[in-house]
Amino acid sequence: MKIGKVRAAFLVALVLAGTAGCASGGGSTATTSAPAPTSTASMPVESSSAVASAAAITVKDFAYGDPITVSPGATVMVTNMDTAEHTVTADQGSAFDVEVKGSGGTATLTAPSKPGTYAFHCTYHPNMHGTLTVK
Numbered sequence: 001m002k003i004g005k006v007r008a009a010f011l012v013a014l015v016l017a018g019t020a021g022c023a024s025g026g027g028s029t030a031t032t033s034a035p036a037p038t039s040t041a042s043m044p045v046e047s048s049s050a051v052a053s054a055a056a057i058t059v060k061d062f063a064y065g066d067p068i069t070v071s072p073g074a075t076v077m078v079t080n081m082d083t084a085e086h087t088v089t090a091d092q093g094s095a096f097d098v099e100v101k102g103s104g105g106t107a108t109l110t111a112p113s114k115p116g117t118y119a120f121h122c123t124y125h126p127n128m129h130g131t132l133t134v135k
């Protein structure tokens, strides 16, 4: 029959096409995607001077709390829980002097690099006294 012949031819064509497709698709396609260069993320570099252990002064009820001892050059976090503003000011010289806003305000002071005992006070409230020991 005429129709049968056409069908057969069509099927053969399909098979041939399929084979051709397989042959061409099996080739080894070398993926030459180079790996992305690992970016050397520059880390924030701390100052090379000895990063001393963290210390903190919490000002509350117009008092500095217990005397604290820190390493030379240490960063001291000062937190002010009073509503009034305070300062942490070295009695002698200008070893340190920071202002700390009230109601949870914070400031950081850098401890002197020279070991010793540093008395400090509040500029606004001269009756406030504290002691910072560096060793």
Ligand SMILES: [Cu+2]
Residues within 6 Å of the ligand: 084, 085, 086, 087, 122, 123, 124, 125, 128
């Ligand atoms: Cu004060």
